[in-house]
Amino acid sequence: MKxxxxxxxxxxxxxxxxxxxxxxxxxxxxxEDSEGKDYxxxxxxxxxxMLDGALPDVATHKLAAQNxxxxxxxxxxxxxxxxxxxxxxxxxxxxxNRLGLLVLTSSMTPLxxxxxxxxxxxxxxxxxxxxxxxxxxxxGLRELVMASYYACPEHWSxxxxxxxxxxx
Amino acid sequence: MAIIDPIVNGLNSxxxxxxxxxxxxxxxxxxxxxIVGTGAGGGVAAEILTQxxxxxxxxEAGPLKSSSDFNMEERVAYPNLYxxxxxxxxxxxxxxxxxxxxxxxxxxxxxxxxxxxxxxALAFWxxxxxVAGLNxxxxxPWFEQMEQRLNIHEWNYEPNRNxxxxxxxxxxxxxxxxxxxxxxxxxxxxxxxxxxCPVNAKQSMLVTTIPSALEKGAQLISRAKVTKIEHHxxxxxxxxxxxxxxxxxxxxxELLFKAKHYILSAGAIHTPTILxxxxxxxxxxxLGKRTFLHxxxxxxxxxxxxxxxxxxxxxxxxxxxxxxxxxxxxxxGYKLEVPPVHPILIASKTLGYGASHAxxxxxxxxLQVTIALIRDGYHPDSQGGEVHLTPKGFTLDYPxxxxxxxxxxxxxxxxxxxxxxxxxxxxxxxxxxxxxxxxWKDAKESxxxxxxxxxxxxxxxxxxxxxxPFGEDEKLSMVNSYGQSHYLENLSxxxxxxxxxxxxANPQLSIYGITARNATALAQKLTDGKG
Numbered sequence: 001m002k003x004x005x006x007x008x009x010x011x012x013x014x015x016x017x018x019x020x021x022x023x024x025x026x027x028x029x030x031x032e033d034s035e036g037k038d039y040x041x042x043x044x045x046x047x048x049x050m051l052d053g054a055l056p057d058v059a060t061h062k063l064a065a066q067n068x069x070x071x072x073x074x075x076x077x078x079x080x081x082x083x084x085x086x087x088x089x090x091x092x093x094x095x096x097n098r099l100g101l102l103v104l105t106s107s108m109t110p111l112x113x114x115x116x117x118x119x120x121x122x123x124x125x126x127x128x129x130x131x132x133x134x135x136x137x138x139x140g141l142r143e144l145v146m147a148s149y150y151a152c153p154e155h156w157s158x159x160x161x162x163x164x165x166x167x168x
Numbered sequence: 169m170a171i172i173d174p175i176v177n178g179l180n181s182x183x184x185x186x187x188x189x190x191x192x193x194x195x196x197x198x199x200x201x202x203i204v205g206t207g208a209g210g211g212v213a214a215e216i217l218t219q220x221x222x223x224x225x226x227x228e229a230g231p232l233k234s235s236s237d238f239n240m241e242e243r244v245a246y247p248n249l250y251x252x253x254x255x256x257x258x259x260x261x262x263x264x265x266x267x268x269x270x271x272x273x274x275x276x277x278x279x280x281x282x283x284x285x286x287x288x289a290l291a292f293w294x295x296x297x298x299v300a301g302l303n304x305x306x307x308x309p310w311f312e313q314m315e316q317r318l319n320i321h322e323w324n325y326e327p328n329r330n331x332x333x334x335x336x337x338x339x340x341x342x343x344x345x346x347x348x349x350x351x352x353x354x355x356x357x358x359x360x361x362x363x364x365c366p367v368n369a370k371q372s373m374l375v376t377t378i379p380s381a382l383e384k385g386a387q388l389i390s391r392a393k394v395t396k397i398e399h400h401x402x403x404x405x406x407x408x409x410x411x412x413x414x415x416x417x418x419x420x421x422e423l424l425f426k427a428k429h430y431i432l433s434a435g436a437i438h439t440p441t442i443l444x445x446x447x448x449x450x451x452x453x454x455l456g457k458r459t460f461l462h463x464x465x466x467x468x469x470x471x472x473x474x475x476x477x478x479x480x481x482x483x484x485x486x487x488x489x490x491x492x493x494x495x496x497x498x499x500x501g502y503k504l505e506v507p508p509v510h511p512i513l514i515a516s517k518t519l520g521y522g523a524s525h526a527x528x529x530x531x532x533x534x535l536q537v538t539i540a541l542i543r544d545g546y547h548p549d550s551q552g553g554e555v556h557l558t559p560k561g562f563t564l565d566y567p568x569x570x571x572x573x574x575x576x577x578x579x580x581x582x583x584x585x586x587x588x589x590x591x592x593x594x595x596x597x598x599x600x601x602x603x604x605x606x607x608w609k610d611a612k613e614s615x616x617x618x619x620x621x622x623x624x625x626x627x628x629x630x631x632x633x634x635x636x637p638f639g640e641d642e643k644l645s646m647v648n649s650y651g652q653s654h655y656l657e658n659l660s661x662x663x664x665x666x667x668x669x670x671x672x673a674n675p676q677l678s679i680y681g682i683t684a685r686n687a688t689a690l691a692q693k694l695t696d697g698k699g
Contacts, residue, residue: 053526079247080255083560123521127600135623136261143255143516146525150511151243159511159532161478163240164358166171166366 038074039092043145045111049119050145054158065155072148088144091137104137171367174375175234183382185232188392188411191421199225199387200694202407202427204394204442207273208679209663210433211373212314213687214381220691224386225425226378227409229393229438230270231416234374238364242512245363249277251437258553259563262622263463264517266630267435270364271390272374274435275676278630279361279482279508280350280370282320283673284311284681292496292546297668298641300649307681314680318351318371325357328480330506333469333536335485337586343489350481351676359479359508391416392423394434397446397659404430404659429658429694431651432636433683436460436665440555440635441562443646449655452643455636456555460670461566461629462541465579466507466517466598468528469536469587476533477509490582491543491672500547500575502540503672504582509537517626519600528596538587540579545634545669547571552634552670568627573620580618584611599625631675636665644668651686662686 047066048055055062077085094100098108105122114122126138149155156162179185200222203210210226218224233248246254251267258265268274285307293299314320324347327335338345351371361370368375382388391412398406407430411421432439440456448455487504494501507513514535518528528535544550553566580597587595588608595605602618605611638661639645642654651666653659662683664675671678 050521051526052521053523054529079253081252081561083558084252084255120522127520132260132623139261139623142521146515146521147512150515150529153241156511158526158530161511161532163360164479166240166356166358 205433215377275372298639330477337590467583469592482508638666
């Protein structure tokens with residue numbers, strides 16, 4: 001039934017999100033079975049692919065940036081409206097179970113065991129799919145990751161950007 | 169240098185503010201007038217009615233935040249100040265919508281562009297939508313009044329490089345352009361209007377009309393969401409609201425509001441939503457329909473020199489070259505503007521991931537972004553969207569029609585032509601599958617062939633309008649030309665929901681001016697001219 005809700009409702013886009021604050025969590029509480037679950041492992045597989053070229057080159061810095069982004073993703077999710085959270089968790093749950101993977105990617109191989117090239121293939125298939133479901137899955141994950149990564153001032157050095165210091 | 173926070177000072181001086189998240193028990197409030205929403209409509213109405221000697225209560229679903237909270241970071245501003253943490257989308261996810269949700273509404277986070285309602289829109293409303301008494305001559309004095317009140321003046325400083333490119337392209341191509349009027353006083357020209365003005369220069373409702381009303385004894389209830397209008401025999405007798413906690417989740421505390429007159433100023437999504445949920449009479453099934461968005465396309469131009477689109481007044485130039493090119497109800501026109509360029513905004517509203525996206529982001533400071541806002545609601549194939557209730561809230565269906573996509577293709581071409589003319593090295597129409605284009609000739613051919621589709625083409629909106637139209641013909645409108653409900657004697661609507669089409673211009677000044685007119689008339693009626 002959960003999957004059906006996701007399939008019918010399509011997946012939430014998550015444009016511009018927050019980190020480090022939890023002042024906005026509209027409407028209702030998280031779905032009970034998702035409380036406390038942060039899908040860290042799942043995202044740790046996706047981040048090197050989605051942020052390739054953006055993450056720092058030095059290994060220790062790269063790991064730190066990925067961990068920071070994982071924290072940011074967790075925070076980003078907390079400020080999403082309940083309906084978007086529900087759709088997101090349904091997608092993430094599907095990506096963590098074999099049947100869901102089969103539906104979304106035509107393969108039961110866990111994402112953890114796929115190469116970066118295979119993960120890119122998966123994202124590209126969704127991105128260029130004729131099915132709105134797969135397109136929205138791609139767009140939702142993409143926006144969540146990008147918004148969370150670029151929310152962090154410590155990730156702005158490649159942009160040569162910093163906010164002004166008005167009040168020193 | 170410390171910035172004085174007028175809200176903190178006002179609260180310390182004894183303004184009547186109730187943060188409903190702190191209430192432990194149900195409570196009842198009474199006043200002459202209850203106003204739901206504190207944006208462009210609610211703010212102006214509150215000041216005018218208070219000045220007329222009426223007691224006023226303003227109810228706001230969002231929090232009361234002020235300059236002390238505005239730290240110029242998107243990660244703080246979006247969840248604090250925007251509907252759905254700025255992640256609101258249409259039902260099919262094809263359009264992202266930015267709308268404010270805090271005291272001051274969208275005026276707290278808009279980019280300060282102030283434009284009088286275009287003459288073409290007023291003429292169309294008079295001719296086709298039964299709107300009476302609103303024309304250039306009758307409305308301009310109200311716009312003048314609000315321009316004076318909110319210090320709206322032409323921006324006479326050098327536009328930032330992002331806007332200067334728009335201006336230069338227009339000059340080179342012989343296209344119309346206009347220097348924008350902005351509602352600012354003592355602007356620091358930093359470019360962070362969209363995250364709440366950190367120096368209180370923006371003359372939003374938050375720092376002008378709302379403080380003025382509070383000074384005169386009005387009450388503000390924040391973090392309270394109006395859920396229902398109680399009505400009987402053509403009269404409203406109460407509003408019910410739910411207190412929200414600090415995370416804006418409903419608490420068990422219920423609030424009841426009673427007044428002589430009630431004004432809905434909750435914006436073009438929430439005003440119709442409240443009315444539909446309350447089952448107010450709607451014999452012609454107009455509520456929540458014809459919702460307009462100015463659906464907007466983006467084009468990125470990479471320049472050799474620094475554009476620094478994050479810095480400086482975010483909007484200071486626009487071009488109306490293509491807005492009314494055809495007849496009002498002919499092929500859809502579009503207004504050319506630029507947005508501020510900030511990390512989350514650009515990272516989200518661009519395409520792809522991995523190396524290609526990282527490359528785009530590495531050019532962050534060389535990126536000039538032009539936007540085209542499509543004028544919806546006039547052409548027979550542009551009838552807008554529809555708000556539907558869900559058990560937990562609402563959805564907005566907005567079909568992107570063939571007429572829209574034809575306009576989008578023309579708009580992408582105009583934006584590319586403009587950007588190349590202004591000196592762009594390459595141009596990227598923000599629609600998946602498009603490569604960087606290297607010349608106007610290349611762009612012209614590619615854009616003519618490009619594939620455009622929902623979810624592949626990035627479409628955004630910052631202007632929600634319609635859903636509760638005004639006019640004299642009950643078959644076409646829910647409220648009359650003064651915003652007074654056709655069906656409930658003591659209910660008015662004063663916000664962007666009354667517009668029977670989109671405006672073809674950024675909406676804040678239209679809402680200010682028309683609300684000033686309508687709230688003044690209401691004040692006279694309620695005080696019998698004694699105010």
